Amino acid sequence: MNPVAVGFDGLLALLILFLAVRALTAPGLQQPVILFIAFGLAMALAWARMRAPDVALAEAAIGTGLLGVLLIDSLGLFTRSKSETPPQPRRSRAASILAVGTTLLLAGGLGFAILAMPEAEGLAAAAAEKLGASGVDHPVTAVLLNFRSFDTWLEIGVLLIAMWGLFCAGGREGFAPRATEARPGTVLGGTVQSLLPLVLLVGIYLLWLGKVDSGGAFQAGVVLGAAGILLRLGGLGFPDWLRPWLVRTLLLFGFAFMLLVGLSALFAGAAFLEYPPTLAGPLILAVELAATLSIGFTLYCFFTYLFDLRIHPATASSES
Amino acid sequence: MTAAALSPLMAAAVAVPTAGALAAFLLPNRWRAAVGLGFSVLTLLATFALAAGVTLHGPQDLFLGGWAPPLGIRLHLDGLAAVFLAMTALVAIPVGIYARTFFAAGEGSGSTDQTHLFWPLWLILWAGMNGVYLSADLFNLYVMIEVTGISAVALAVLSGKVPALTAGLRYLLAALVGSLSYLMGVALMYGTAGALDLALVAEAMDRQWTLRVAMGLLLVGLMVKTALFPLHFWLPAAHSAALPPVSAILSALVVKATFYLILRFWVEVFEGSVTIAASQAMGGLGAAAILWGSYQALRQERLKLIVAHSTVGQLGFLFLLLPLITVDATAAEAPWLAWAWHGGIYQALAHAFAKASLFLAVGIFVIAVGSDDRRASVDLVGRLPMTTFAFGLAGMSLIGLPPSGGFVAKWMLLKATFASGQWWWAPVIVAGSFLTAGYVFGILRQAFAPSERRQPLRQVPKTLEICALALAVLAILIGFRSEEVLTLLDIGVPFAEPAPPEGSEP
Numbered sequence: 001m002n003p004v005a006v007g008f009d010g011l012l013a014l015l016i017l018f019l020a021v022r023a024l025t026a027p028g029l030q031q032p033v034i035l036f037i038a039f040g041l042a043m044a045l046a047w048a049r050m051r052a053p054d055v056a057l058a059e060a061a062i063g064t065g066l067l068g069v070l071l072i073d074s075l076g077l078f079t080r081s082k083s084e085t086p087p088q089p090r091r092s093r094a095a096s097i098l099a100v101g102t103t104l105l106l107a108g109g110l111g112f113a114i115l116a117m118p119e120a121e122g123l124a125a126a127a128a129e130k131l132g133a134s135g136v137d138h139p140v141t142a143v144l145l146n147f148r149s150f151d152t153w154l155e156i157g158v159l160l161i162a163m164w165g166l167f168c169a170g171g172r173e174g175f176a177p178r179a180t181e182a183r184p185g186t187v188l189g190g191t192v193q194s195l196l197p198l199v200l201l202v203g204i205y206l207l208w209l210g211k212v213d214s215g216g217a218f219q220a221g222v223v224l225g226a227a228g229i230l231l232r233l234g235g236l237g238f239p240d241w242l243r244p245w246l247v248r249t250l251l252l253f254g255f256a257f258m259l260l261v262g263l264s265a266l267f268a269g270a271a272f273l274e275y276p277p278t279l280a281g282p283l284i285l286a287v288e289l290a291a292t293l294s295i296g297f298t299l300y301c302f303f304t305y306l307f308d309l310r311i312h313p314a315t316a317s318s319e320s
Numbered sequence: 321m322t323a324a325a326l327s328p329l330m331a332a333a334v335a336v337p338t339a340g341a342l343a344a345f346l347l348p349n350r351w352r353a354a355v356g357l358g359f360s361v362l363t364l365l366a367t368f369a370l371a372a373g374v375t376l377h378g379p380q381d382l383f384l385g386g387w388a389p390p391l392g393i394r395l396h397l398d399g400l401a402a403v404f405l406a407m408t409a410l411v412a413i414p415v416g417i418y419a420r421t422f423f424a425a426g427e428g429s430g431s432t433d434q435t436h437l438f439w440p441l442w443l444i445l446w447a448g449m450n451g452v453y454l455s456a457d458l459f460n461l462y463v464m465i466e467v468t469g470i471s472a473v474a475l476a477v478l479s480g481k482v483p484a485l486t487a488g489l490r491y492l493l494a495a496l497v498g499s500l501s502y503l504m505g506v507a508l509m510y511g512t513a514g515a516l517d518l519a520l521v522a523e524a525m526d527r528q529w530t531l532r533v534a535m536g537l538l539l540v541g542l543m544v545k546t547a548l549f550p551l552h553f554w555l556p557a558a559h560s561a562a563l564p565p566v567s568a569i570l571s572a573l574v575v576k577a578t579f580y581l582i583l584r585f586w587v588e589v590f591e592g593s594v595t596i597a598a599s600q601a602m603g604g605l606g607a608a609a610i611l612w613g614s615y616q617a618l619r620q621e622r623l624k625l626i627v628a629h630s631t632v633g634q635l636g637f638l639f640l641l642l643p644l645i646t647v648d649a650t651a652a653e654a655p656w657l658a659w660a661w662h663g664g665i666y667q668a669l670a671h672a673f674a675k676a677s678l679f680l681a682v683g684i685f686v687i688a689v690g691s692d693d694r695r696a697s698v699d700l701v702g703r704l705p706m707t708t709f710a711f712g713l714a715g716m717s718l719i720g721l722p723p724s725g726g727f728v729a730k731w732m733l734l735k736a737t738f739a740s741g742q743w744w745w746a747p748v749i750v751a752g753s754f755l756t757a758g759y760v761f762g763i764l765r766q767a768f769a770p771s772e773r774r775q776p777l778r779q780v781p782k783t784l785e786i787c788a789l790a791l792a793v794l795a796i797l798i799g800f801r802s803e804e805v806l807t808l809l810d811i812g813v814p815f816a817e818p819a820p821p822e823g824s825e826p
Contacts, residue, residue, distance in 0.1 A: 113508050113533035120514035126391050147391045150384045154451075154463045157338070158470060161444055164345075164437050165474030169485060173434040248346055256342050263335060272331035274386035 009049055016042045029078065033071045040064030053214040054140045061222040066299055069229060073306045135280025137212045144216065145284045149273050153258045156291055159298050160255050166302060170309055174244050175301075192234035199227040207292050211281075217254075217288040221295025228300030232307060251301065254294030258287050323377040325369075330382045330395050332366045333405060333450040341443035349436040353420040356439035360409075360416045363446065367405040371808060374402045379812030381456075389457070389517035396456040396518075399811030400665070404453045404580055406808075407669050410794060411572050411676045412446060418680050418787035419565035425781055427563075427687060435478055435563075442569065445471040452577045458506045458516045461581065465502065469495040469545065472574045476562045487557035494544055494554040498578075502541030508534035522589045535590055542585075545578040548639060549609030552632045556616075559631060560624035564683025567624065571631045572676035576668050579638050583664075586642060587813075599646035606639025607748040614755035618762070622692045623682045626759050631675060633752060634718065637667045637733065640745050644736045656739035661813075662806055663732030669805070670717050670725030670795055677714035677791035681707050684784050688777040694763065699771040706785040708767050713792035715760035717799070720753045725798035 019042055023035035040063045047056035127139050127147065134142035144152045167173045203223035210216030238247070261283060262273040270276075275283050340359025344352045374380065379398040386392070419442070423435055448467030455461050473495060477488035510516055512531055513524035525531055540551075547555040559571050586594060613633030620626045641664025645657050684707045689696045701708045717724035720731075730749055737745040798805060 109533050109536075110504065110508075113530045114511075116528070117508070117511050117530045118528070120510075120512055122510070122514050123390055123516075130387075130391060146385060147387050148385075148393055148460075150393050151460055151463050154467055157444065158463070158466055161441070161467065161470045161474060164441055165470060165477070167434050167437055168441075168474050168477045168480060169488070171434060171480035173437055245346070252342050252345060259335060259338060259342070262331070263339075266328045266331060266335075271327065271383055271386045272335065273384055 012042060012046055012049065016046060029075055033068070033075060036071070037064055037068040040067065054216075057214055057219050061219050066222055066225065066302075069226075070302055070306065073303055076310055077306065133277055133280070135275065135277070135282075135284050136210075138210065138214070140214065141210045141216055141284070145287060146275065146280060149258070149287075152291075153255070153262065153273065156255045156258065156295065159295060160252055163251060163298055163301060163305075166305055170305060175238060175247065175305065175308060189234055192230050195230060196227055199223060199230065203227065203292070203296070207288060210288060211285070217291040218295060220288075220292045222299060224292060224296025225299030225303070228296065229303045232300070232304055237304070237308075247301070250294060250297045252294065254287075254291035257290035261287060323373070323380065326373040326377065326380045326397065327382045329366055329370050329373065330380065330397055330454055331384070333363065333370060333454060334447050336366055337363045337443040337447040337450065341440040341447065344439040344443060345437075349433065352436050352439045353424065356443060357416050357420060359443060360412055360446075363450075364409040364413055367402075367409045367450070370397060371402040371406050373397075374399060374811050375808060390515040390520055393455070393457045393460045394517055394519075395454040397454060398813055399809045400580075400584070400813045401453045402811070403665065403669070403805065403809050404576070405450060407576075407672050408446065408449055408453075408573055411568070411672055411791065414787040414790045415565050415568050415572075415676055415680070416442070418568075418683075418784055421781050421783040421787075422563070422565055422683070434480060438475070438478060438565070441471045441475050441478070445475065445569070445574070449573060449577045452581060456518045458509060458518065458521060460516075462499065462503055462506055465545070465578065465581075466499060468574060468577055469499060472570060475566045476558050476570060478566055479561075479563055481561075483557075484561040487554075487561040490554045491558035494551075498541045498544035500541070501537050501544070505534045505536075505538030505541060508537065518584075518589055522591070525589065525593050531593065535593065538585065539582065542578045542582045543605075546575050546582065547632060547635060548605055549612055549632065549636065550605075552609065552613070552635075555632055556625055556628040559628040560622070564679055564686070567628070567683075568676040568679040571628065571679060572672040575631065575635060576672060579635070579668065583641070587645065594646055596643075596646055596648065599643040602639050603643035603742075603745060606636040606642075607745065609633060609636030609639070610748055610752035611636075611755070614752055614759070617759045618755060620759075621694050623685060623694055623697065623763065624679075624692055626694070626763065627675070627678045627682055630678075630718065630756065630759065631671075633756065634667070634671045634675070637671075637730070637749070637752065638664055640664065640733055640737075640749070641667075643742060643745070644733070644740055647740070654740065656736040659732045659739065660736035662809065663729050663734075663736060665809060666725060666729035666732065666798075666802070666805075669798055670729050673791050673795035673798070674714040674717040674724075674726060677710055677788050677795060678718070680784070680788035680791065681711040681714065684780050684788060687784075688780050689775070690778060694766065697763065698766050698769050699774045700767040700777075703777055704780070704785070706789055707780075708764075710785070710789040710792040711767070712764055713789075714795055715756075715764065717792075717795035719757045719760055723799045724796045725802075726795065728799050728802050 016039065019035055019039040023032045023039055026032045026035055040059060044056045044060035044064060047053075047059055124139070127143055130147070131137070131139055131142055134146040136142050136145070203220045206215040206223060207217065207220035208215075210220070258273075261275075265274045266272055268276075337359060340356060340363070343359065344355045347355055374397055379396065382395040382397075383389070384393045384395065388394075419438055423438060445468060448464050448471060451464035452461065452468060455464055473488055473492045476491055477484050506516070508530055509521055512528065512534065513521045515521055515524070544551045555575070559567050562570060610633050613629050613631070613636060617626050617629035617633060620629055641660055644660035644664075647654065647657070684704065685697050685700065686692050688700070688704055691697075713724075717726035720726045720729070730753065734746055734749055737743060737749070
C-alpha cells in the first residue's frame with residue numbers, strides 16, 4: 001500500500017474527527033455552521049478516497065454546498081429578530097456525557113461489526129450483468145433510474161414533501177409578493193452575470209454525463225438550483241410570469257412525470273415503472289431531465305422561501 | 321378478480337394516493353378537499369380489492385420495474401399486509417370527512433392558508449404507509465419510512481403555531497435519529513448478506529455478530545419511531561399539539577406502521593436469530609410503557625395530553641406479543657402462538673379505531689367548550705350526547721371491556737400469557753386496563769356531572785360528531801366480526817390457526 005496514500009487517509013480521518021468535534025463545541029451558531037460546511041467538504045474527499053465518486057459529488061453538492069447556503073440563510077432569520085444576537089444553545093453536563101457515551105458505544109459497535117463482517121458478493125456483479133438491458137452505460141445510473149427507480153421516484157417525492165413541510169413551518173403556502181430591494185452593486189451583479197452561463201453549462205453537462213459516468217439528475221439539479229440562488233442574491237426574484245400555479249407545477253413536475261411513466265407501463269400491461277427495453281435509454285433521459293428541473297427549482301425555492309421570510313415574515317407563526 | 325389483476329392493484333395502493341396528493345396540490349385551495357376525498361375513496365377501493373384478492377388467491381409478489389430480486393424491488397402482499405392496509409383505509413375515510421368539515425368551518429387555521437396543505441400531505445403520508453405494509457426490500461422500506469416520517473412531521477406543524485412547531489422540531493429530530501439508525505442497520509445487513517430483499521436477507525441470517533449489531537440498529541431505529549418506552553419522549557407533545565384530525569392520524573396509524581415493520585422483521589427476517597432474552601427485554605419495555613404511559617395519562621390536566629399519553633401506554637400492549645411468540649423449538653407448535661399473534665394484531669386494530677375516535681371527540685369538546693382543560697369539559701352528556709357516547713364507546717374498547725375489539729385483543733393476549741407459562745405479563749395487562757379505566761372514566765365523570773354554572777357551548781357541525789362516532793362503532797364492531805378479520809390475517813403468515821380461535825367469541 002502506498003505510504004503517501006495511507007498518510008493522507010490518516011490525516012483526513014483525523015481532520016474529519018476534529019472538524020466534527022469543533023462544530024459541536026464552537027460557541028454561537030455562526031462558527032458551527034462554517035465548521036459544518038468544512039466537515040462536509042472533508043467528508044466528500046473521504047468518499048472520493050473510498051472510490052465512491054457518485055457519493056462524493058452528492059455530498060459536496062447537497063450535503064455541503066446547498067445545505068451550507070440554507071444554514072447561513074437561516075442564520076440570517078435569527079439575527080434579524082429582536083435580540084440581534086443568535087440564541088445560545090444550552091448545554092447540560094449530563095446530556096454531554098450521555099451524548100459522548102452513546103457516540104463512543106455506537107462507534108465501537110460499528111467498528112466491531114465492520115471488522116467482523118464477512119466478505120459478501122454484493123449486487124455489483126448482478127447489476128453489471130443486466131447493464132446492457134438498462135438503457136444506460138453507467139451502473140450507478142442504471143440502478144438509480146432503472147433497477148431501483150421506485151426508490152429514486154420516492155426520493156424525488158421526499159424533496160417535494162420537505163417543501164410542503166417548509167410551507168407549514170413558515171406559516172404560508174407559496175411565496176411572498178415581489179420584494180422591493182435595492183439593486184446589488186456592480187461587483188455582485190457582474191459576477192452573477194458572468195458566472196451564470198458557466199453554471200448552467202456545468203449543470204447540463206452533469207446531467208448528460210450521468211448516462212456514462214458519475215453525475216445525473218440530483219447533482220445537475222443542485223447546480224441549477226445554485227444558479228437560481230445566485231440570481232436571487234443578485235437581486236432578481238421570481239419573474240412576473242412565474243404565476244403561483246406555474247410554481248406549483250414546476251415543484252412537482254419531476255415527481256409527477258415519473259409517476260405518469262410508471263402508470264403508463266401499468267396500462268401497457270407491464271409492471272409499475274417498467275420500461276420497454278428499446279425505449280429505456282430515451283425514457284431515462286426524459287425522466288432525468290424532468291427530475292433535474294424540479295430538483296433544481298425545489299432547492300432554489302427552499303432558499304428563496306427562507307430568504308423572503310426575512311423580508312416578509314409570516315404573521316401567524318408568531319402567535320401561540 | 322384474477323390473480324393477475326392484483327399486481328397493478330398493489331402498485332395502485334401507493335400510486336393512487338400519491339396521484340391524489342399531487343392533484344390536490346396542483347389545484348386551487350377550494351378544490352382540494354373534494355379531490356382529496358375522491359382519491360381517498362379510490363384508495364379505499366384498491367385496498368379492499370387487495371384484501372379480497374389475497375383471500376381468493378393467497379399471497380402475491382410484484383417485481384417493480386419488471387426486475388426480480390436481488391436486483392429489483394419486490395412488493396409482497398399477504399394477510400397481515402392486507403389487514404393493515406384495510407385498517408388504514410377504514411380510519412382514513414372518517415378522519416378525512418372530519419378534516420374537510422373541520423377546515424371548512426375555519427377551525428385551527430386563523431389567518432393562515434397553509435392548512436390547505438393537509439390534503440397533499442395526508443395523501444402522501446397514506447401512500448408511504450401503504451408502501452411500508454407492502455414493500456419487501458430493506459432499502460425501499462427506508463425510503464417509505466422517510467416519506468411517512470417527513471410528511472407526518474409536516475402535518476404535525478400544520479397549524480404553524482409555536483407549541484406545534486416546538487414539538488414538531490423534536491419529533492423531526494427523533495424521527496431523523498431513528499431513520500439514521502435504521503439506515504446504518506441496512507448498510508451492515510447489505511454488507512453481510514449481499515442483498516436487500518427480505519427473503520434473501522432472511523436466508524443469510526445466522527448468529528453472526530455483524531448481523532446482531534445490524535439487527536440492534538434496525539430495531540432501535542424503529543423503536544424510536546414507534547415511541548416505545550423509554551424512547552417515547554417526543555410523542556405526547558407532538559401528538560397533542562397537532563390539529564385534531566392530524567392527531568388522530570399520527571396516534572392511530574403512523575406509529576403502527578413502524579410497529580408493523582418490527583413485527584415483520586421479527587418473525588420473517590430475524591426468526592432464528594432472536595434470543596428468548598431479547599424477546600423478554602422487548603416485552604419488558606412494553607410492560608414499562610403500559611404502566612408509565614397509562615400512569616402519566618392519569619396525571620394530565622389537558623384532554624389532548626391525556627389521549628396522547630394513553631397512546632404511549634396502549635402501544636406497550638403491542639410489544640407483549642414478541643416474548644409470547646418467541647419460543648424454543650419444543651413449543652413450535654404450541655396453540656398460544658396463534659392467540660398471541662391474533663391478540664397483538666387485534667390490539668393494533670382496536671387501538672387505531674378507538675384512538676382516532678378519541679382524538680376526534682376531544683377535538684369536538686375543545687371546539688364546543690373553547691378549552692382543552694379537563695375541568696372545563698363538564699356537563700356535556702346532555703348537550704353533546706353523540707360525541708360523549710362516541711368517547712364512551714372508544715374508551716370501552718381502550719380499557720378492554722366486552723364486547724369491544726379491545727376486549728378480544730386483551731383476552732387473547734391474557735390467554736396466551738397463561739398458556740405459555742409467561743404469567744408475569746398478566747398482572748401488567750390487568751393493571752394497564754385498570755389505569756386506562758381510570759383516565760377514561762375520569763373524563764366521562766366530568767361529562768356526566770351536572771353543573772350549576774355551565775357555560776354556553778359553541779355550535780359543532782353534526783358531521784364532526786358522526787365521524788367520531790363511526791370510528792368508535794368500528795372499534796366495537798371488530799369485536800363481533802373477529803372471525804373474518806382473523807381468517808384474512810392468517811393468509812401467508814406464520815402462526816396461522818386452522819380452526820377459528822376460541823377467544824373470538826365475546
